[in-house]
Amino acid sequence: MRLIAIFFGLIFLLVGFRSNQSIELIFPSSWPEPIYNSNNYPLNEQKVELGRALFFDPQLSSDNTISCASCHSPYNAFTHVDHQLSHGINDRIGTRNSPAIFNLAWQKDLMWDGAIHHVDAQALAPINHPDEMGSSINEIVQKLNKDVRYKKAFKSIYSDDLITGERVLKLLGQFMISLVSCDSKYDRVMSGKDKFDEQEKRGYELFCKNCSECHKEPLFSDYSFRNNGLEPDPQLKDIGRMKITQNRMDSLKFKVPSLRNIEFTFPYMHDGRYKKLSEVIDHYDRKIHFSNTLDPILEKGIHFTTNEKVDLVAFLLTLTDKNFMFAPEHGYPKDFFNQK
Ligand code: HEC
Ligand code: HEC
The missing domain is CATH 1.10.760.10 (Cytochrome c-like domain)
Structure with missing residues (x-):
């Protein structure tokens, strides 16, 4: 009986360890060190995964039609190819072409004009923009709090299932920082x-x-x-x-x-x-x-x-x-x- 308990304990420990692992960015040794300070907010496998779900989730737009991936498609190195300028909700047209997203850990300033300095603040811009996702972080937090899939996922990462704006933004940041392209x-x-x-x-x-x-x-x-x-x-x-x-x-x-x-x-x-x-x-x-x-x-x-x-x-x-x-x-x- 005791042996069985130890056995299950061990399995639990292994699974727990595996699924809550911090991860390192992998890149060639000849590259400069990333600017992103992973000591402040270390990358974590589960958080990157949950960030990915948020990145692909159209619930982040006011009418549930546009996700981050609508303008940043993985198959185009996370940009869009169908239009010159980005198209958002109700097919509204923005004023710039979406940049590709990868190797953000090496970038000090984001956006074409450097308007944003930290990846965790980045997502607010498209979320709030009337021609992009036309929503607000409060609206998103309300929607996600009604979604059992997110409740479950948040609970398994944080000790509570509280879905907050700060957590959502940081999770999106984790996914984007994890995107390293170095295998051409x-x-x-x-x-x-x-x-x-x-x-x-x-x-x-x-x-x-x-x-x-x-x-x-x-x-x-x-x-x-x-x-x-x-x-x-x-x-x-x-x-x-x-x-x-x-x-x-x-x-x-x-x-x-x-x-x-x-x-x-x-x-x-x-x-x-x-x-x-x-x-x-x-x-x-x-x-x-x-x-x-x-x-x-x-x-x-x-x-x-x-x-x-x-x-x-x-x-x-x-x-x-x-x-x-x-x-x-x-x-x-x-x-x-x-x-x-
Ligand atoms: C003086 C700096 C400079 C030099 C030299 C330069 N570029 Fe650029 N390149 C830029 C800038 C700045 C942009 C973005 C301009 C914009 O969109 O307003 C750009 C954009 C581009 C783009 C478009 C990338 C995208 O994702 O939209 C390509 C392709 C490109 N350059 C290729 C080249 C090639 C090939 C050369 C050499 C023949 C070259 N560039 C020389 C500064 C430079
Ligand atoms: C409607 C299209 C659209 C949507 C939806 C969208 N983006 Fe963007 N994204 C853009 C455009 C356009 C820019 C460039 C804006 C600028 O330079 O002013 C941009 C810039 C960025 C950048 C900066 C990249 C760099 O190299 O500077 C990041 C990161 C980013 N978006 C992440 C996101 C995230 C996260 C979401 C979802 C919350 C999202 N985007 C949703 C169009 C979009």
Whole structure:
């Protein structure tokens, strides 16, 4: 009898231990240390899982039609591809293209203009935005408190089943911080497990010479704010970083986006103006719009021959990380939503 008790005790201990495990971000040793301080709020497997359920749950919008994943689909490295600008509830159109979400642990500022500094505060913006989810954290908390699936899940993580706004935001933050994309062909080449073909090699050289100052390896962004010479859209009148700092010298500057998974994150730029990578390269080649905040690196444009353009695109395609995009643990959490 005592043996049986010890046996079940042990099983309980093992299961309990496994399901409440803290997790570490896994990334190549050559990468810089993440900025996200995991000591303050360590990643935890169960919390990441619950954060994923919230991320895919349309109950976070006022009419239960739009989830975070509607605009940030895992199969496109967590951005949307169907429109230039994001579409929210009642098909209302926003003013910017949704950025891809991965490697947030290395980013100091979020949004195209750096309006947000902490991942736990991020979700409030789309939740409250009338053209995005049109809801409020109080409304969401009320809905979730009536949902037994969440009651059960909260109870198993925290010692009570209290669903609070703070917990919801932190859980979403846990899921997003856990999204690390570091398994592309480029990464395998860098770790000596694979080789570029001749064309990719030429493309990589062109990239290092012309693009990597801003799209800095290994994250493919230095996450600074810069003006890359896009002609301002007369309708959107988006002044970028200046909206936050009120400093004229920040006019038309936007956060340098990572080029990881770029094959799948079209349309491109903060307003989604370009559909194809060849159009982006043509932009740098001959469409640079001059203004007094244009980045000095781009003053003369970056010129390529037709062959060089093809080589550069071949290199950019090596940044695709399908293992990240199609990882079951990043997709719709069927098991959570199908439970009775
Ligand atoms: C209607 C479409 C839409 C929905 C729904 C939406 N987002 Fe976004 N998201 C955007 C757009 C557009 C931006 C860029 C906004 C800006 O720069 O001003 C963005 C930016 C972000 C960023 C910043 C990424 C970066 O690299 O700076 C994160 C993180 C994010 N969203 C998470 C979420 C979460 C969490 C939810 C659900 C609570 C959500 N989003 C719902 C469209 C959406
Ligand atoms: C001076 C810094 C700078 C240089 C050099 C630069 N870029 Fe960019 N790039 C940016 C900025 C800033 C953006 C975002 C602009 C925006 O949306 O307003 C961007 C956007 C992009 C995008 C769109 C990404 C997305 O997710 O929307 C691609 C693709 C891109 N650049 C490729 C390149 C290539 C290829 C080169 C070299 C030929 C290059 N860039 C050189 C700063 C730079």
